[in-house]
Amino acid sequence: MTVIGIVAGLILIVMILVDAFETILQPRRVTHRFRFARLYYRQAWLIWRAVAERIGKLKWREAFLGVFGPLSLLGLFASWIMGLIVGFALLHWALGTALRPVEEKGTFGNYLYLSGTTYFTLGYGDITPVTSLGRVLAVVESGMGFGFLAVIVSYLPVLSQAFSKREVIISLLDARAGSPPSASQVLLRLGRSRNMNAVEGMLMEWERWAAELLESHLSFPVLSYYRSQHDNQSWLTTLATMLDTCALLIAQVKSEVTYQAQLTFAMARHAAVDLALVLKVTPVAPDGDRLPEEELNELREAFKAAGLVLRDGASTAARLAELRGMYEPFLGGLAKRFMFVLPPILPGESTADNWQRSAWMRRTPGIGSLPVADVDEEHFE
Numbered sequence: 001m002t003v004i005g006i007v008a009g010l011i012l013i014v015m016i017l018v019d020a021f022e023t024i025l026q027p028r029r030v031t032h033r034f035r036f037a038r039l040y041y042r043q044a045w046l047i048w049r050a051v052a053e054r055i056g057k058l059k060w061r062e063a064f065l066g067v068f069g070p071l072s073l074l075g076l077f078a079s080w081i082m083g084l085i086v087g088f089a090l091l092h093w094a095l096g097t098a099l100r101p102v103e104e105k106g107t108f109g110n111y112l113y114l115s116g117t118t119y120f121t122l123g124y125g126d127i128t129p130v131t132s133l134g135r136v137l138a139v140v141e142s143g144m145g146f147g148f149l150a151v152i153v154s155y156l157p158v159l160s161q162a163f164s165k166r167e168v169i170i171s172l173l174d175a176r177a178g179s180p181p182s183a184s185q186v187l188l189r190l191g192r193s194r195n196m197n198a199v200e201g202m203l204m205e206w207e208r209w210a211a212e213l214l215e216s217h218l219s220f221p222v223l224s225y226y227r228s229q230h231d232n233q234s235w236l237t238t239l240a241t242m243l244d245t246c247a248l249l250i251a252q253v254k255s256e257v258t259y260q261a262q263l264t265f266a267m268a269r270h271a272a273v274d275l276a277l278v279l280k281v282t283p284v285a286p287d288g289d290r291l292p293e294e295e296l297n298e299l300r301e302a303f304k305a306a307g308l309v310l311r312d313g314a315s316t317a318a319r320l321a322e323l324r325g326m327y328e329p330f331l332g333g334l335a336k337r338f339m340f341v342l343p344p345i346l347p348g349e350s351t352a353d354n355w356q357r358s359a360w361m362r363r364t365p366g367i368g369s370l371p372v373a374d375v376d377e378e379h380f381e
Contacts, residue, residue, distance in 0.1 A: 005094025012087035069225035089115040097134030119145035183244030191306030214271040251320035283329035
């Protein structure tokens with residue numbers, strides 16, 4: 001029993017320390033199969049998503065899903081801490097550490113209490129180890145607990161900054177692409193404003209955002225579960241809108257930014273593919289065709305009316321379908337995993353952007369070519 005207790009305690013402590021190191025400190029993808037954090041998130045999300053599917057009202061369901069990210073992080077920290085406390089308690093129990101006062105018996109409950117007070121450096125002193133090895137374990141555990149909690153505290157601001165940085169572009173996309181965003185609105189609004197020169201700068205900004213999205217979500221996979229401020233926005237809908245816009249610029253619209261569109265498309269697709277790979281998401285086709293032939297024809301007419309110059313020939317539709325086939329299955333798999341809805345390329349109804357909505361006014365004056373619509377009061381319940 002002594003050997004079993006020592007081995008079990010050491011394995012538990014080492015496993016948790018390695019898992020915490022890979023999750024918090026190691027800034028790269030972890031490739032080995034077994035990880036406690038990965039198993040924890042997979043099982044916890046399955047349960048959380050199953051409960052969310054039973055919530056009928058969209059707003060309540062999105063609010064429930066939005067809690068998972070930060071709450072699961074606290075649960076992961078608590079699991080690590082409890083594991084370390086139990087691991088050191090197992091070592092004390094297996095080694096038979098003598099305790100003071102002498103009337104305290106070396107039961108596992110007493111060792112668990114000793115380990116907990118030592119880990120959190122409470123310093124009660126009501127139960128203390130007597131043997132030299134027991135005192136060494138207590139010192140090691142108290143130092144580890146202090147350092148471990150310090151690392152966790154320093155991890156939270158980094159995670160918060162990465163989330164805030166991700167959300168900036170998502171918020172900026174509201175006035176540029178609508179709510180929810182769509183590639184057709186991006187190009188139509190630029191065309192109607194006679195400001196197509198702004199496309200290149202926008203694409204460069206999107207390319208950098210996609211690179212930062214890939215880096216931050218590989219380093220901190222928990223960010224994938226953090227949802228945006230508005231129910232009709234998300235990091236996945238933003239990524240889909242960027243890919244759709246680039247695909248349209250490459251295959252349908254004549255412009256001087258084709259090369260930059262190709263660069264942005266490559267970076268955004270790289271992000272979609274790698275995230276699906278790391279998160280163990282199986283690519284699946286989206287529900288229904290996101291741009292059937294009749295809608296493509298309608299979109300081309302709208303582009304012409306907005307002053308955009310289009311590419312001609314039967315190959316344009318095939319080229320667009322080829323580009324969409326390179327990323328839509330990965331977006332479909334990610335959308336299914338995280339319960340997101342992929343944005344349409346051509347929206348069916350005109351709705352107000354998030355910035356146009358207000359809980360106190362029925363209508364808000366529009367600016368330029370941006371649409372004006374009635375307030376969706378359901379959004380503010």
